[in-house]
Amino acid sequence: MLLIFIGYRVEFSLGRMLAGLPGMADLFRRMAHPNFSYMGEVFEKIAETVEIAILSSLTGVMLAIPVALLTSENISPNLYLSKILNAVFAFFRTIPSLIWAAILVSIFSIGKFPGMIALSIIAFLMSLKLFREYIESINENQLNSTRSVGASSLEVLRYCVLPNMMGMAVSVFFIVFETNIRSATVLGLVGAGGIGQIMWRDLNHLRYDNLATIILMLFATILLIDALSFMVRKFLQEYSPKIRSLEHYRKRKILKSMLLPLIFAGLVVGIINSLNITLERMAVGFRQGSQIVFRMLQVDFSYYPRLFEGIFESLMIAVFATVVGGFFAIIFSFFAAYNLAPGKLVSVGMKGLINVMRTFPPIIMAIIFFRGVGPGPLAGALALSIYTTGVLTKMYSEVLENMPENVRDSVLVTGATRLEAYRHGIFPQTFANFVSLLLYRMESNIRNSAILGIIGAGGIGTALTMNINWRNWERVGLLLLGVSIMIILIDRLSNYLRHKVK
Amino acid sequence: MLKVENLQVIYDNKTLALEDVSLTVGEGEFVGIIGSSGSGKSTLLKCINLLVRPTKGKIYLDHWDLMSLSSKGLREIRREIGFIFQDYNLIDRSTVIDNVLIGRLSYKTPFQSLFRIFSQDDYERAQKALSYVALEEKMYERADQLSGGQKQRVAIAKTLCQRPKVMLADEPVASLDRATAHLIMEYFRRANMKKNITILINLHDVELAKKYCSRIIGLKKGKMVFDGKVGDLTDDVLKRIYA
Ligand SMILES: Nc1ncnc2c1ncn2[C@@H]1O[C@H](COP(=O)(O)OP(=O)(O)OP(=O)(O)O)[C@@H](O)[C@H]1O
Ligand SMILES: [Mg+2]
Numbered sequence: 001m002l003l004i005f006i007g008y009r010v011e012f013s014l015g016r017m018l019a020g021l022p023g024m025a026d027l028f029r030r031m032a033h034p035n036f037s038y039m040g041e042v043f044e045k046i047a048e049t050v051e052i053a054i055l056s057s058l059t060g061v062m063l064a065i066p067v068a069l070l071t072s073e074n075i076s077p078n079l080y081l082s083k084i085l086n087a088v089f090a091f092f093r094t095i096p097s098l099i100w101a102a103i104l105v106s107i108f109s110i111g112k113f114p115g116m117i118a119l120s121i122i123a124f125l126m127s128l129k130l131f132r133e134y135i136e137s138i139n140e141n142q143l144n145s146t147r148s149v150g151a152s153s154l155e156v157l158r159y160c161v162l163p164n165m166m167g168m169a170v171s172v173f174f175i176v177f178e179t180n181i182r183s184a185t186v187l188g189l190v191g192a193g194g195i196g197q198i199m200w201r202d203l204n205h206l207r208y209d210n211l212a213t214i215i216l217m218l219f220a221t222i223l224l225i226d227a228l229s230f231m232v233r234k235f236l237q238e239y240s241p242k243i244r245s246l247e248h249y250r251k252r253k254i255l256k257s258m259l260l261p262l263i264f265a266g267l268v269v270g271i272i273n274s275l276n277i278t279l280e281r282m283a284v285g286f287r288q289g290s291q292i293v294f295r296m297l298q299v300d301f302s303y304y305p306r307l308f309e310g311i312f313e314s315l316m317i318a319v320f321a322t323v324v325g326g327f328f329a330i331i332f333s334f335f336a337a338y339n340l341a342p343g344k345l346v347s348v349g350m351k352g353l354i355n356v357m358r359t360f361p362p363i364i365m366a367i368i369f370f371r372g373v374g375p376g377p378l379a380g381a382l383a384l385s386i387y388t389t390g391v392l393t394k395m396y397s398e399v400l401e402n403m404p405e406n407v408r409d410s411v412l413v414t415g416a417t418r419l420e421a422y423r424h425g426i427f428p429q430t431f432a433n434f435v436s437l438l439l440y441r442m443e444s445n446i447r448n449s450a451i452l453g454i455i456g457a458g459g460i461g462t463a464l465t466m467n468i469n470w471r472n473w474e475r476v477g478l479l480l481l482g483v484s485i486m487i488i489l490i491d492r493l494s495n496y497l498r499h500k501v502k
Numbered sequence: 503m504l505k506v507e508n509l510q511v512i513y514d515n516k517t518l519a520l521e522d523v524s525l526t527v528g529e530g531e532f533v534g535i536i537g538s539s540g541s542g543k544s545t546l547l548k549c550i551n552l553l554v555r556p557t558k559g560k561i562y563l564d565h566w567d568l569m570s571l572s573s574k575g576l577r578e579i580r581r582e583i584g585f586i587f588q589d590y591n592l593i594d595r596s597t598v599i600d601n602v603l604i605g606r607l608s609y610k611t612p613f614q615s616l617f618r619i620f621s622q623d624d625y626e627r628a629q630k631a632l633s634y635v636a637l638e639e640k641m642y643e644r645a646d647q648l649s650g651g652q653k654q655r656v657a658i659a660k661t662l663c664q665r666p667k668v669m670l671a672d673e674p675v676a677s678l679d680r681a682t683a684h685l686i687m688e689y690f691r692r693a694n695m696k697k698n699i700t701i702l703i704n705l706h707d708v709e710l711a712k713k714y715c716s717r718i719i720g721l722k723k724g725k726m727v728f729d730g731k732v733g734d735l736t737d738d739v740l741k742r743i744y745a
Contacts, residue, residue: 141587144591145585145587146607147553148583149661149664150580150581150607151577151604155615163593163596164595247622253600
């Protein structure tokens with residue numbers, strides 16, 4: 001019932017999908033002949049994309065460390081200040097990266113600079129949240145034990161909080177980086193640099209051969225980066241140097257404590273140089289930025305009909321994608337989990353498929369669907385469904401794989417087939433995990449659906465980009481406020497439900 | 503050398519945790535504090551190095567009045583008072599020796615501590631402290647790879663590095679098995695005998711208290727109900743403390 005209603009709201013129509021199939025097939029046929037002579041230009045743009053992702057992740061993580069020390073409520077120098085800052089950051093965190101980029105483009109004009117800033121903001125907010133959660137989990141006695149040797153509060157930070165944080169910073173960097181590399185590929189859609197720029201151009205010029213080249217290379221790059229980041233993390237985890245003597249250890253430590261600040265300073269200088277920031281540009285940007293913020297604060301409430309319409313559509317897209325993705329994930333997970341799948345080959349094949357499904361940001365997937373079903377919420381909903389299926393299958397099949405052997409075997413010994421065991425024993429047992437993952441997906445989908453409109457795939461994003469382009473900042477203010485409230489409400493609800501199923 | 507007068511602690515304006523506790527501890531004493539859960543044992547110890555600020559009362563160490571010290575003075579006096587927790591509280595990702603070096607912090611200038619400049623002498627002291635608790639070969643391992651008993655020994659080594667006059671220990675063996683508990687208690691005894699460090703230790707195990715301490719203090723609902731030699735700790739007294 002509900003599904004039918006939602007399907008109707010996103011203009012779901014099997015007819016249109018079927019009618020779209022030849023178009024899509026044609027698209028894939030034309031994409032089957034990538035334009036290899038185009039690789040040079042693509043490579044250049046991909047390099048720029050990776051550069052943006054790396055630099056912004058670094059900037060964000062480095063900024064987040066000191067701010068986390070200031071805003072964590074158990075060690076903050078001023079509790080009220082940290083409460084206020086945390087509320088502001090929580091609000092900022094609801095604004096998707098592409099929206100940041102779109103706004104920043106109108107401040108700093110087209111180029112990779114606004115993209116850099118947008119992703120730095122995202123990286124900063126993400127890592128701040130992770131760091132803060134860690135610091136606030138440090139128990140009082142741990143801090144007290146350093147205090148009781150006679151350490152000052154600065155020394156407590158330096159010797160009690162920072163060492164664990166530094167180790168954590170590496171994994172935080174990679175988490176942020178893997179998110180940012182995906183976001184960086186679409187920045188170009190709003191003119192903020194990277195591969196998205198030429199992708200958008202080729203799409204509008206119907207150069208599907210070029211598009212195929214881009215998508216193939218992008219896929220390879222993302223796979224490569226995921227693999228690299230996995231390897232680096234593994235190496236760092238297992239790395240333990242051989243120490244010969246106390247003297248040797250002391251020298252290493254001194255070297256390390258000299259080197260780290262130097263590397264830190266080097267990175268800062270490097271980042272600033274690579275952006276060729278001029279004071280002039282910053283000044284102009286700052287002036288325009290403050291003007292824009294000032295106008296946004298004068299929220300235009302009379303624009304609410306469009307807000308509700310857009311939010312409702314975004315919500316429908318998100319719910320549709322979550323339900324459809326959830327449905328397919330239940331089925332796919334059975335075939336992807338190596339301890340349940342009917343064969344090793346099936347499991348490997350399935351894992352390959354879901355990796356393809358989750359590699360591309362939904363917004364790129366939506367572009368592909370335009371060809372089949374035309375622009376509109378349906379394209380967005382389908383794209384997001386595919387992405388959700390991919391991510392959810394990956395996560396849930398991991399839950400299944402980590403399930404203790406005897407849970408599975410206790411059902412299998414009753415003479416049930418694997419499928420029956422899954423259906424009647426294992427799935428019900430892990431249902432709570434599944435629901436919890438599904439709710440996380442819902443949270444992420446609501447953010448994704450808010451940006452789909454930027455390329456015309458339905459939802460609040462359409463109204464947002466239009467008003468950003470027209471410089472209607474008072475209206476943008478209202479839309480952002482609406483999006484933010486919607487996201488916060490959904491997060492609260494999902495949090496509540498998650499605790500309920502546990 | 504340590505004198506506590508009319509101590510009172512009220513948490514959050516409502517929970518009365520200590521009331522009118524006074525005691526004097528001489529140099530080199532080994533004092534066990536017993537009492538049922540919630541009787542205020544931890545609170546008493548935490549007051550002595552001002553991790554908890556008493557609502558009333560005075561605390562003296564030698565000739566210093568702790569309550570009237572500036573925050574700088576307080577940091578200096580905390581160096582004289584080692585504190586050991588039940589849950590070890592080591593820095594998990596740091597090596598064992600780095601954890602022990604934390605005990606040397608109060609001997610460093612702010613500049614030295616900011617840039618982590620420890621001298622060869624600091625390192626040697628740390629090494630010696632570790633060999634004292636027989637953990638020299640674990641020196642470069644990460645603290646989270648040690649067992650509970652080993653972690654507590656590292657915590658003792660860290661405290662010894664402070665070169666304290668007094669050691670306060672809040673149920674240091676409560677999460678360890680019997681054999682390990684005795685091993686740890688032996689380290690306290692040796693620190694007490696050989697280095698003449700005054701020890702105040704919270705224990706919930708009366709047998710351990712009887713075996714290692716020379717003097718026992720009994721707390722009940724925040725009040726001191728017993729203070730005397732181990733020999734005077736009769737079953738009647740125990741009943742009064744734990745009833
Ligand atoms: N930080 C705090 N805030 C509020 N109340 C506290 C705090 N710490 C302790 N209390 C209360 O003070 C009283 C004494 O607590 P304390 O921890 O000193 O007891 P204890 O004898 O160490 O108990 P246990 O054997 O369980 O460790 C208890 O009623 C406790 O609930
Ligand atoms: Mg206690």
